[in-house]
Amino acid sequence: MKRITLYSLLASFIIYMGCSSNSEDPGLDCSQSDLDVSITSSVLPTCEVAGSIVVQGSGGTAPYSFSLDGTNFQTSGSFTDLVAGNLSITVMDDDGCTARLSSVLNSDGGISIDALTTNSECLNATGTIEVTASDGDGTYTYSLDGGTAQTENSFSSVSAGDHEITVVDGTGCSATTDVYVSSDVSLSSDIMPLLLAQCTFSGCHNGDNGSSRNWTEKEDVLAKAANIKSRTQSGSMPRSPGVLTQAEIDLIACWVDDGAKDN
Known part of the structure; x- marks a missing residue:
């Protein structure tokens, strides 16, 4: 027969409470990462020949994965079948931290x-x-x-x-x-008032559950922006009695998608 210990009951209670525990490593701060991405070679496109680039990651924690749309990642740093235009290259390291490089792939006789x-x-x-x-x-x-x-x-x-x-x-x-x-969403005017009103009550993101997840401080919000978007999109944040409308959830997503600027 499986023994139910006081420790296991306590662990289940902490998981259920949600705001008192977070699976995210509180010691991980991607804003302090030296992760970077660079282009090592490229083939310029024409109307007859597609362009290509090879990129590499550095810093952070290897191994790396790469993306041209910020969503679909691959382990190879080689991208083919490209046309001339703006490129937005994202690297993700093994910790889930990301870095972005904006570049332009010029044409060689094409548009x-x-x-x-x-x-x-x-x-x-x-x-x-x-x-x-x-x-x-x-x-x-x-x-x-x-x-x-x-x-x-x-x-x-x-x-x-x-x-x-x-x-x-x-x-x-x-x-x-x-x-x-980009959107016109402001951290100071739009996002902070939402978080202060709906997410910073006793025991939840007012500093009680760790200084790195204190949404009364702009620096903490900036460092955890991606996590805030993910949890508000999934509905796991805010915890009761906080509540966000769909329009307010969309505002947070717009701000994060714009690069989580201190604006």
Whole structure:
């Protein structure tokens, strides 16, 4: 017969309480990591030949994985079938810490794309994208996120987040690039008031459960931004009596996706 000890009952109680225990290592602070990523070689794309890059990680805790979209990671640092445009390369180490490198893959005889953006409201599509194409035959059409091609090189009413711009010239040569539109969410004006009102009560993120998870301090919120987004998205945060609406959860996600800026 399995013995039920006082220790096992206490452990079950701590797990049930949620805010009193966290599986995250309180000693891990990714903001202090020296993790970095760099491009070691590249092949410039043309209309006939796809581009490629090779990247490597350093610092942090090996082994590393790599991504061009921040979501889908691979163990190899080699990326092929690339077109000219902006690149956002993310490396993740064995501790789950990440570092990002923004770069531009220029063309060698194909179309090059540059894009300027203005911020969008998080919950309303108010951003803009203005596209500049070059190195083609001078006659271009532009499309946003696979939509209908247009001769105008600007797009309005664009939502915050990742978007895809495709440019085609008069010869049929095409190029695609990813563009990120930032939101207007502020840590000081939007995020901190939410956390203070809904997450910082006795026993939960007011400093009682560890100084590294004290949401009354901006420095702690910045260091744990990704975890805050993950837990509010899953519904495990805030604990009762705190409550967040879906719009407030989306605000937190927008702020983190923008890079968790101290703004």
